[in-house]
Amino acid sequence: MLALPNECLFEIFTKLKNYNRCLFSCLLVNRQWCRNVVPILWSGPVPFENRKFIRTCLMALNSEEKAELIPFNIFLPINVKLLFKYTSYITTIKILSDDGIKKWLDLEGPPELAYHSDLNYIVRDAIETIRYSLVLMFLRTSNNIKDLKAYGMFYSKTTSLLIEIADKSTTVTNLSFWKNRLGPEGTKLLAEALCKNSTLTFLDLWGNCIGPEGGKALAKALYKNNSLTHLKLNNNQLGPDGGKALAKALCENKSLISLDLWCNKLGPDGGKAFAETLCKNTALLSLDLSKNLLGFEGIKALTKALCKNNTLTFLDLSENQLDTKGGMELAKALCMNTTLASLKLCSNQIDDIILSQINALLVRK
Template sequence: MITLPNECLFEILYNLKDYRRSLYSCLLVNRQWCRNVVPILWSELDVFKNKALVKTCLLMLNTEEQALLIPFNIMLPNNSKPLFEYTTYVTDINIDSVDGIINWLYHEKQEFHYSWSTVTKIIKHSLTLMLLRTSVKLKYLSVRGKAVNLLEKILIKSTSLSSLTFSRNELLPEDIKALAKTLCILVFRNVILVM
């Protein structure tokens, strides 16, 4: 049997990007198909809305990011590392919801001496740091809520970032100037300028 070159196979599979169920089936065909499907499935995700994605991403935290969670007694999954470094394929991240984190915490039946709000914020922060560190192909980033402490990391780490959307943030004028110089497209919605 003649096999298609990876480039051709990727183009064919990319046309199925809106048919995720079909792509999941393609994962199981063989290794070549799997290697071509994973980047498509992981390119655009709402990590923070899905408990399975939260669990997978928690497995990819480095020691520094894990250390942020230790004071809160957050028990990380003890599964083996994933076969792929999935987050390297991410091109589009939407950081707005904590539903997936809450669902993961509820499913894992974790108990804390801190409020759920505090725990979800620290997990969200740790996951965001990991995504910014590993998402080398990141082009579009949408951040809802306070992210001023992440601006430096966003600007330093993301060389391919072409669009950054902030909503419901408090930004200083110098933050906005630094962002405007760096990005091609800058969208602000419900942003409070702190003077």
């Protein structure tokens, strides 16, 4: 019986991408099947919570990356040759927990580093260093990484390395740092990298304590960066000053089409600044200003801007102390606006009759 060409097999196995058990079974059929299945299994997202995955990746470290682990009495085998260059196929990295590293230390690492619920500083440092070496190896061995997410790693060597991605990587298009405590200083480093980056299109910095100074640094980057299309800065304590800096930058920026600023205490001044932006910006399609204490004055300025803006299609003004009077102003603005298709006003104090009128105006578009 003639074997199917590799091209056909690869197309068939690609259909099973979300069924890892089936693919693992296919690995055992013969060498041809194995060669076609391995790239699909390892394309990602990488299972960082899996101990066996961590073990295989540790075998791919070079001498410099292994040297980082020696102070913790972690001595990995030398001259180990893996059957495939597994990590070269990785396209998506999600570091959402260190469970895989903890399990590996508990079962295969030095006894003194076995996992305990009350992690001491030595064990924490070992986990941090292993993660650092692994990320370093991923960046060295794979030229296909497009999507990288990191959650709750705090500002550390690994986070510094991830910031470097924005500076040097020519493949990563989606970058997400969630609750990593970048702070103003870390954000400034990232902003400097964004001034040079020409490939990143999506950046999510949710919950990183950026503050007003970090917001100003990112605003400066937006004057120079022309590739970023989606930016999420939710829950970052930007305040009115950080918000005004970003709003001013968007008067010049022509690439960003989506901006999320939920819960940043922008206040009425922040609302007025973004109102001015909407009068000038011709690229922004989606804007989330929910939970920002915009008040009546901020909302009033935004409603006037909606009379002039002809590009925005989505606006979220939920939880902004908006009363019926403000709702009436919005309804008037929507009579003149021809592009806004979706407007969120959850958790405000607008009369139900006015809300119905607003919804009716949106449905007509």
